[in-house]
Amino acid sequence: MTAQAFNVLRLGYRKGRDPRITTHLALVSRALGATDFLLAGDEDEGLFDNLQSVNDRFGGSMNCEHVGAGLGWLKRFSTADAGDGEPGVTVHLTMYGEPYRSVIPRIRRDRPVTVVVGGAKVPSDVFEHAHYNVAVGNQPHSEVAALALFMEAWFGEGGTERHFPEARLVIEPSARGKAVHDNERDEESEDSLT
Amino acid sequence: MTAQAFNVLRLGYRKGRDPRITTHLALVSRALGATDFLLAGDEDEGLFDNLQSVNDRFGGSMNCEHVGAGLGWLKRFSTADAGDGEPGVTVHLTMYGEPYRSVIPRIRRDRPVTVVVGGAKVPSDVFEHAHYNVAVGNQPHSEVAALALFMEAWFGEGGTERHFPEARLVIEPSARGKAVHDNERDEESEDSLT
Numbered sequence: 001m002t003a004q005a006f007n008v009l010r011l012g013y014r015k016g017r018d019p020r021i022t023t024h025l026a027l028v029s030r031a032l033g034a035t036d037f038l039l040a041g042d043e044d045e046g047l048f049d050n051l052q053s054v055n056d057r058f059g060g061s062m063n064c065e066h067v068g069a070g071l072g073w074l075k076r077f078s079t080a081d082a083g084d085g086e087p088g089v090t091v092h093l094t095m096y097g098e099p100y101r102s103v104i105p106r107i108r109r110d111r112p113v114t115v116v117v118g119g120a121k122v123p124s125d126v127f128e129h130a131h132y133n134v135a136v137g138n139q140p141h142s143e144v145a146a147l148a149l150f151m152e153a154w155f156g157e158g159g160t161e162r163h164f165p166e167a168r169l170v171i172e173p174s175a176r177g178k179a180v181h182d183n184e185r186d187e188e189s190e191d192s193l194t
Numbered sequence: 195m196t197a198q199a200f201n202v203l204r205l206g207y208r209k210g211r212d213p214r215i216t217t218h219l220a221l222v223s224r225a226l227g228a229t230d231f232l233l234a235g236d237e238d239e240g241l242f243d244n245l246q247s248v249n250d251r252f253g254g255s256m257n258c259e260h261v262g263a264g265l266g267w268l269k270r271f272s273t274a275d276a277g278d279g280e281p282g283v284t285v286h287l288t289m290y291g292e293p294y295r296s297v298i299p300r301i302r303r304d305r306p307v308t309v310v311v312g313g314a315k316v317p318s319d320v321f322e323h324a325h326y327n328v329a330v331g332n333q334p335h336s337e338v339a340a341l342a343l344f345m346e347a348w349f350g351e352g353g354t355e356r357h358f359p360e361a362r363l364v365i366e367p368s369a370r371g372k373a374v375h376d377n378e379r380d381e382e383s384e385d386s387l388t
Contacts, residue, residue, distance in 0.1 A: 013335035020215055024336035054334055077264055092233040096365055096372040101351060126369055136364035137354035141217035141225040141342075149346055149354065157295060160331035160343065170382055171290055171332035178290040 005035045011070045012119020013041035024144045026051050026119060030062040030152040031160045035061055040070025059092035059167025071125055077114055078129050092130035093146045100134045100150050111190040117143045199306035206313020207235030218338045219311060220245050224256040226345035226353045229297045231256055234264025253361025265319055271308055272323050282306040286324035287340045294328045294344050301326060311337045340378045
Protein backbone atom coordinates (compact mmCIF):
# COMPACT_ATOMS: atom_id res chain seq x y z
CA MET A 1 0.00 0.00 0.00
CA THR A 2 1.57 3.29 -1.07
CA ALA A 3 0.95 6.46 0.91
CA GLN A 4 -2.41 7.90 -0.06
CA ALA A 5 -3.05 11.47 -1.14
CA PHE A 6 -4.07 13.71 1.73
CA ASN A 7 -5.82 16.83 0.46
CA VAL A 8 -6.93 19.89 2.39
CA LEU A 9 -9.76 21.76 0.69
CA ARG A 10 -10.35 25.34 1.83
CA LEU A 11 -13.87 26.46 0.88
CA GLY A 12 -15.13 30.00 0.39
CA TYR A 13 -11.82 31.87 0.19
CA ARG A 14 -12.24 35.65 -0.09
CA LYS A 15 -9.07 37.28 -1.33
CA GLY A 16 -9.46 40.61 0.44
CA ARG A 17 -10.46 39.20 3.79
CA ASP A 18 -8.82 35.84 4.45
CA PRO A 19 -5.22 35.82 3.24
CA ARG A 20 -3.50 35.28 6.59
CA ILE A 21 -5.87 32.63 7.92
CA THR A 22 -5.71 30.81 4.60
CA THR A 23 -1.91 31.07 4.48
CA HIS A 24 -1.84 29.57 7.98
CA LEU A 25 -4.13 26.74 6.83
CA ALA A 26 -1.83 26.01 3.90
CA LEU A 27 1.33 26.13 6.02
CA VAL A 28 -0.22 23.81 8.60
CA SER A 29 -1.26 21.48 5.76
CA ARG A 30 2.32 21.41 4.48
CA ALA A 31 4.01 21.12 7.88
CA LEU A 32 1.79 18.26 9.04
CA GLY A 33 1.94 16.20 5.87
CA ALA A 34 -0.73 17.09 3.29
CA THR A 35 0.11 16.25 -0.32
CA ASP A 36 -2.27 18.85 -1.81
CA PHE A 37 -3.77 22.15 -0.73
CA LEU A 38 -6.89 23.02 -2.72
CA LEU A 39 -8.31 26.52 -2.69
CA ALA A 40 -11.97 27.14 -3.53
CA GLY A 41 -13.47 30.59 -3.96
CA ASP A 42 -11.28 33.45 -5.13
CA GLU A 43 -8.02 32.77 -6.98
CA ASP A 44 -4.81 34.13 -5.45
CA GLU A 45 -1.49 33.75 -7.26
CA GLY A 46 0.39 35.65 -4.55
CA LEU A 47 -0.68 33.20 -1.88
CA PHE A 48 0.45 30.23 -3.99
CA ASP A 49 3.78 31.99 -4.71
CA ASN A 50 4.33 32.38 -0.96
CA LEU A 51 3.75 28.69 -0.41
CA GLN A 52 6.05 27.74 -3.27
CA SER A 53 8.71 29.92 -1.70
CA VAL A 54 8.34 28.00 1.58
CA ASN A 55 8.75 24.71 -0.32
CA ASP A 56 11.84 26.12 -2.07
CA ARG A 57 13.47 27.12 1.21
CA PHE A 58 12.26 24.47 3.66
CA GLY A 59 11.77 21.52 1.32
CA GLY A 60 8.88 19.28 0.46
CA SER A 61 6.56 19.36 -2.50
CA MET A 62 3.01 20.10 -1.38
CA ASN A 63 0.98 20.93 -4.45
CA CYS A 64 -1.36 23.97 -4.48
CA GLU A 65 -4.31 24.18 -6.80
CA HIS A 66 -7.39 26.31 -7.35
CA VAL A 67 -10.61 24.30 -7.78
CA GLY A 68 -13.35 26.85 -8.61
CA ALA A 69 -16.21 27.00 -6.13
CA GLY A 70 -15.14 23.64 -4.71
CA LEU A 71 -18.50 21.90 -4.37
CA GLY A 72 -18.28 20.29 -7.82
CA TRP A 73 -14.79 19.07 -7.08
CA LEU A 74 -15.88 17.77 -3.67
CA LYS A 75 -18.90 15.91 -5.00
CA ARG A 76 -16.82 14.24 -7.73
CA PHE A 77 -14.09 13.27 -5.25
CA SER A 78 -16.58 11.91 -2.70
CA THR A 79 -18.87 9.99 -5.01
CA ALA A 80 -17.02 9.18 -8.23
CA ASP A 81 -13.32 9.81 -8.74
CA ALA A 82 -10.52 10.57 -6.31
CA GLY A 83 -8.03 10.55 -9.20
CA ASP A 84 -8.08 6.83 -9.95
CA GLY A 85 -11.70 6.39 -10.97
CA GLU A 86 -12.92 5.41 -7.49
CA PRO A 87 -14.39 7.65 -4.76
CA GLY A 88 -12.22 9.05 -1.98
CA VAL A 89 -13.01 9.76 1.66
CA THR A 90 -14.21 13.21 2.72
CA VAL A 91 -13.90 14.58 6.25
CA HIS A 92 -15.53 17.92 7.01
CA LEU A 93 -14.19 19.81 10.02
CA THR A 94 -17.03 21.58 11.83
CA MET A 95 -17.74 22.53 15.42
CA TYR A 96 -21.07 20.72 15.04
CA GLY A 97 -19.57 17.33 14.22
CA GLU A 98 -18.67 14.18 16.17
CA PRO A 99 -15.54 14.11 18.34
CA TYR A 100 -12.50 13.61 16.11
CA ARG A 101 -10.73 11.13 18.35
CA SER A 102 -13.66 8.74 18.21
CA VAL A 103 -14.22 9.18 14.46
CA ILE A 104 -10.63 8.80 13.21
CA PRO A 105 -10.32 5.07 13.97
CA ARG A 106 -13.47 4.45 11.85
CA ILE A 107 -12.04 6.09 8.72
CA ARG A 108 -10.43 3.82 6.12
CA ARG A 109 -6.85 4.63 5.26
CA ASP A 110 -6.49 2.86 1.92
CA ARG A 111 -8.13 5.65 -0.09
CA PRO A 112 -7.25 9.30 -0.78
CA VAL A 113 -8.61 11.64 1.90
CA THR A 114 -9.87 15.19 1.61
CA VAL A 115 -10.26 17.28 4.74
CA VAL A 116 -12.71 20.12 4.13
CA VAL A 117 -12.23 23.38 6.00
CA GLY A 118 -15.13 25.76 5.73
CA GLY A 119 -15.26 29.48 5.22
CA ALA A 120 -17.69 31.94 6.78
CA LYS A 121 -20.84 30.10 5.67
CA VAL A 122 -20.69 26.43 4.78
CA PRO A 123 -23.39 25.26 2.34
CA SER A 124 -25.53 22.45 3.73
CA ASP A 125 -24.42 20.35 0.73
CA VAL A 126 -21.06 19.99 2.40
CA PHE A 127 -22.61 18.40 5.48
CA GLU A 128 -24.47 16.04 3.12
CA HIS A 129 -21.56 15.12 0.82
CA ALA A 130 -19.00 14.65 3.57
CA HIS A 131 -18.56 11.06 4.72
CA TYR A 132 -17.72 12.37 8.17
CA ASN A 133 -18.59 15.62 9.93
CA VAL A 134 -15.95 15.91 12.59
CA ALA A 135 -15.52 18.35 15.47
CA VAL A 136 -12.29 19.21 17.22
CA GLY A 137 -14.14 20.30 20.33
CA ASN A 138 -17.70 21.61 20.16
CA GLN A 139 -16.61 25.15 21.00
CA PRO A 140 -16.03 28.04 18.63
CA HIS A 141 -12.29 28.36 18.07
CA SER A 142 -10.26 28.25 14.87
CA GLU A 143 -10.18 26.26 11.65
CA VAL A 144 -6.39 26.50 11.77
CA ALA A 145 -6.31 24.85 15.20
CA ALA A 146 -8.92 22.27 14.20
CA LEU A 147 -6.92 21.29 11.11
CA ALA A 148 -3.69 21.00 13.09
CA LEU A 149 -5.24 18.87 15.84
CA PHE A 150 -7.02 16.65 13.33
CA MET A 151 -3.90 16.09 11.21
CA GLU A 152 -1.71 15.42 14.21
CA ALA A 153 -4.20 12.83 15.45
CA TRP A 154 -4.45 11.33 11.95
CA PHE A 155 -0.71 11.05 11.30
CA GLY A 156 0.31 10.40 14.89
CA GLU A 157 2.82 12.24 17.01
CA GLY A 158 5.37 12.18 14.21
CA GLY A 159 3.19 14.63 12.30
CA THR A 160 5.12 17.59 13.63
CA GLU A 161 8.56 15.98 13.36
CA ARG A 162 8.73 15.46 9.62
CA HIS A 163 11.87 15.82 7.56
CA PHE A 164 11.35 17.54 4.26
CA PRO A 165 13.34 16.39 1.24
CA GLU A 166 15.46 18.92 -0.64
CA ALA A 167 15.32 21.56 2.07
CA ARG A 168 17.77 24.41 1.71
CA LEU A 169 17.15 25.74 5.24
CA VAL A 170 16.97 23.33 8.16
CA ILE A 171 16.22 24.60 11.66
CA GLU A 172 18.17 22.89 14.42
CA PRO A 173 16.08 22.66 17.61
CA SER A 174 17.59 24.92 20.25
CA ALA A 175 16.88 25.80 23.87
CA ARG A 176 18.08 29.40 23.25
CA GLY A 177 18.04 31.48 20.10
CA LYS A 178 17.82 30.61 16.45
CA ALA A 179 19.98 28.01 14.76
CA VAL A 180 19.46 27.60 11.03
CA HIS A 181 21.57 25.39 8.80
CA ASP A 182 21.84 26.59 5.20
CA ASN A 183 22.59 23.54 3.08
CA GLU A 184 23.44 25.61 0.03
CA ARG A 185 26.14 27.58 1.80
CA ASP A 186 26.88 24.69 4.16
CA GLU A 187 26.90 27.04 7.14
CA GLU A 188 25.04 27.82 10.32
CA SER A 189 23.32 31.20 10.35
CA GLU A 190 20.82 33.43 12.03
CA ASP A 191 17.54 33.90 10.23
CA SER A 192 14.80 36.46 10.79
CA LEU A 193 11.86 34.12 10.12
CA THR A 194 9.39 33.70 12.93
CA MET B 195 -3.00 21.52 44.81
CA THR B 196 -5.52 23.81 43.12
CA ALA B 197 -5.54 24.26 39.37
CA GLN B 198 -2.86 26.77 38.38
CA ALA B 199 -3.37 29.82 36.22
CA PHE B 200 -2.62 29.14 32.57
CA ASN B 201 -1.97 32.40 30.70
CA VAL B 202 -1.50 32.95 27.00
CA LEU B 203 0.46 36.13 26.22
CA ARG B 204 0.20 37.42 22.65
CA LEU B 205 3.12 39.76 21.90
CA GLY B 206 3.29 42.50 19.28
CA TYR B 207 -0.39 42.83 18.41
CA ARG B 208 -1.06 45.32 15.61
CA LYS B 209 -4.68 46.37 15.54
CA GLY B 210 -4.99 46.99 11.82
CA ARG B 211 -3.19 43.87 10.69
CA ASP B 212 -3.75 40.99 13.08
CA PRO B 213 -7.34 40.93 14.34
CA ARG B 214 -8.38 37.57 12.93
CA ILE B 215 -5.23 35.67 13.84
CA THR B 216 -5.34 37.15 17.33
CA THR B 217 -9.03 36.35 17.71
CA HIS B 218 -8.23 32.77 16.72
CA LEU B 219 -5.43 32.68 19.30
CA ALA B 220 -7.81 33.89 22.00
CA LEU B 221 -10.58 31.46 21.02
CA VAL B 222 -8.13 28.56 21.03
CA SER B 223 -6.88 29.72 24.44
CA ARG B 224 -10.44 29.69 25.76
CA ALA B 225 -11.52 26.43 24.11
CA LEU B 226 -8.47 24.49 25.30
CA GLY B 227 -8.47 25.73 28.87
CA ALA B 228 -6.52 28.97 29.42
CA THR B 229 -7.58 31.04 32.42
CA ASP B 230 -6.21 34.33 31.01
CA PHE B 231 -5.54 35.80 27.60
CA LEU B 232 -3.07 38.68 27.73
CA LEU B 233 -2.67 41.05 24.81
CA ALA B 234 0.54 43.06 24.36
CA GLY B 235 0.97 45.76 21.74
CA ASP B 236 -2.06 47.71 20.55
CA GLU B 237 -5.21 47.85 22.66
CA ASP B 238 -8.44 46.57 21.08
CA GLU B 239 -11.74 46.86 22.94
CA GLY B 240 -13.70 45.35 20.05
CA LEU B 241 -11.62 42.17 20.16
CA PHE B 242 -12.20 41.80 23.91
CA ASP B 243 -15.94 42.45 23.45
CA ASN B 244 -16.07 39.61 20.91
CA LEU B 245 -14.45 37.24 23.34
CA GLN B 246 -16.76 38.28 26.15
CA SER B 247 -19.67 37.59 23.86
CA VAL B 248 -18.35 34.06 23.26
CA ASN B 249 -18.10 33.54 27.04
CA ASP B 250 -21.66 34.85 27.43
CA ARG B 251 -23.06 32.43 24.87
CA PHE B 252 -20.85 29.36 25.25
CA GLY B 253 -19.88 29.61 28.89
CA GLY B 254 -16.63 29.78 30.78
CA SER B 255 -14.85 32.76 32.23
CA MET B 256 -11.51 33.28 30.50
CA ASN B 257 -10.23 36.69 31.47
CA CYS B 258 -8.84 39.09 28.82
CA GLU B 259 -6.40 41.81 29.69
CA HIS B 260 -4.12 44.30 27.97
CA VAL B 261 -0.55 44.36 29.36
CA GLY B 262 1.26 47.18 27.55
CA ALA B 263 4.28 46.13 25.50
CA GLY B 264 4.35 42.84 27.38
CA LEU B 265 8.07 42.50 28.05
CA GLY B 266 7.85 44.17 31.46
CA TRP B 267 4.93 41.96 32.42
CA LEU B 268 6.78 38.88 31.18
CA LYS B 269 9.98 39.68 33.04
CA ARG B 270 8.08 40.27 36.28
CA PHE B 271 6.09 37.05 35.87
CA SER B 272 9.18 34.98 35.01
CA THR B 273 11.57 36.29 37.62
CA ALA B 274 9.59 37.83 40.47
CA ASP B 275 5.84 37.57 40.80
CA ALA B 276 3.30 35.35 39.09
CA GLY B 277 0.53 36.89 41.22
CA ASP B 278 1.49 35.35 44.55
CA GLY B 279 4.93 36.89 45.03
CA GLU B 280 6.81 33.96 43.49
CA PRO B 281 7.98 33.54 39.87
CA GLY B 282 5.90 31.60 37.36
CA VAL B 283 6.95 29.40 34.46
CA THR B 284 7.29 30.87 30.98
CA VAL B 285 7.10 28.84 27.79
CA HIS B 286 7.86 30.60 24.51
CA LEU B 287 6.47 28.98 21.37
CA THR B 288 8.93 29.38 18.48
CA MET B 289 9.82 27.31 15.44
CA TYR B 290 13.44 27.50 16.63
CA GLY B 291 12.83 25.78 19.96
CA GLU B 292 13.08 22.25 21.31
CA PRO B 293 10.43 19.65 20.45
CA TYR B 294 7.36 20.25 22.61
CA ARG B 295 6.66 16.63 23.39
CA SER B 296 10.07 16.17 24.94
CA VAL B 297 9.98 19.49 26.83
CA ILE B 298 6.50 19.25 28.38
CA PRO B 299 7.33 16.45 30.84
CA ARG B 300 10.21 18.58 32.21
CA ILE B 301 7.97 21.56 33.05
CA ARG B 302 6.72 21.86 36.63
CA ARG B 303 2.97 22.00 37.01
CA ASP B 304 2.65 23.47 40.50
CA ARG B 305 3.19 27.06 39.36
CA PRO B 306 1.27 29.46 37.09
CA VAL B 307 2.28 29.07 33.45
CA THR B 308 2.48 31.67 30.71
CA VAL B 309 2.71 30.57 27.11
CA VAL B 310 4.17 33.32 24.95
CA VAL B 311 3.09 33.59 21.34
CA GLY B 312 5.18 35.96 19.28
CA GLY B 313 4.19 38.53 16.69
CA ALA B 314 6.06 39.38 13.50
CA LYS B 315 9.41 40.05 15.18
CA VAL B 316 10.14 38.58 18.60
CA PRO B 317 12.71 40.55 20.66
CA SER B 318 15.71 38.45 21.68
CA ASP B 319 14.81 39.26 25.32
CA VAL B 320 11.92 36.84 25.00
CA PHE B 321 14.26 33.97 24.12
CA GLU B 322 16.34 34.98 27.16
CA HIS B 323 13.51 35.45 29.68
CA ALA B 324 11.58 32.34 28.68
CA HIS B 325 12.29 29.30 30.82
CA TYR B 326 11.60 27.13 27.79
CA ASN B 327 11.78 27.86 24.07
CA VAL B 328 9.55 25.24 22.55
CA ALA B 329 8.86 24.29 18.94
CA VAL B 330 5.79 22.55 17.63
CA GLY B 331 7.67 21.27 14.61
CA ASN B 332 10.68 23.12 13.21
CA GLN B 333 8.80 24.18 10.10
CA PRO B 334 7.12 27.51 9.41
CA HIS B 335 3.39 27.11 10.01
CA SER B 336 1.06 28.97 12.35
CA GLU B 337 1.11 30.30 15.88
CA VAL B 338 -2.56 29.31 16.14
CA ALA B 339 -1.73 25.70 15.32
CA ALA B 340 1.32 25.71 17.57
CA LEU B 341 -0.72 27.01 20.51
CA ALA B 342 -3.45 24.42 19.95
CA LEU B 343 -1.04 21.50 19.69
CA PHE B 344 0.94 22.65 22.71
CA MET B 345 -2.18 23.12 24.88
CA GLU B 346 -3.68 19.82 23.83
CA ALA B 347 -0.42 18.06 24.73
CA TRP B 348 -0.25 19.99 28.03
CA PHE B 349 -3.82 19.32 29.15
CA GLY B 350 -4.14 15.88 27.55
CA GLU B 351 -6.73 14.61 25.15
CA GLY B 352 -9.52 16.05 27.27
CA GLY B 353 -8.36 19.52 26.26
CA THR B 354 -10.83 19.66 23.43
CA GLU B 355 -13.71 18.00 25.31
CA ARG B 356 -14.23 20.56 28.04
CA HIS B 357 -17.57 21.51 29.47
CA PHE B 358 -18.00 25.20 30.11
CA PRO B 359 -19.99 26.34 33.12
CA GLU B 360 -22.95 28.66 32.63
CA ALA B 361 -23.18 28.08 28.90
CA ARG B 362 -26.35 29.33 27.23
CA LEU B 363 -25.64 27.53 23.94
CA VAL B 364 -24.42 23.94 23.97
CA ILE B 365 -23.57 22.16 20.73
CA GLU B 366 -24.59 18.53 20.61
CA PRO B 367 -22.11 16.48 18.54
CA SER B 368 -23.81 15.32 15.37
CA ALA B 369 -22.91 13.21 12.33
CA ARG B 370 -25.12 15.39 10.11
CA GLY B 371 -26.08 19.04 10.42
CA LYS B 372 -26.10 21.45 13.32
CA ALA B 373 -27.67 20.70 16.69
CA VAL B 374 -27.57 23.48 19.24
CA HIS B 375 -29.26 23.36 22.61
CA ASP B 376 -30.35 26.74 23.93
CA ASN B 377 -30.51 26.47 27.72
CA GLU B 378 -32.29 29.78 28.11
CA ARG B 379 -35.16 28.79 25.86
CA ASP B 380 -34.74 25.12 26.77
CA GLU B 381 -35.02 24.12 23.12
CA GLU B 382 -33.04 22.62 20.28
CA SER B 383 -32.32 24.96 17.42
CA GLU B 384 -30.37 25.62 14.27
CA ASP B 385 -27.63 28.17 14.56
CA SER B 386 -25.67 29.94 11.85
CA LEU B 387 -22.34 29.93 13.67
CA THR B 388 -19.46 28.21 11.96
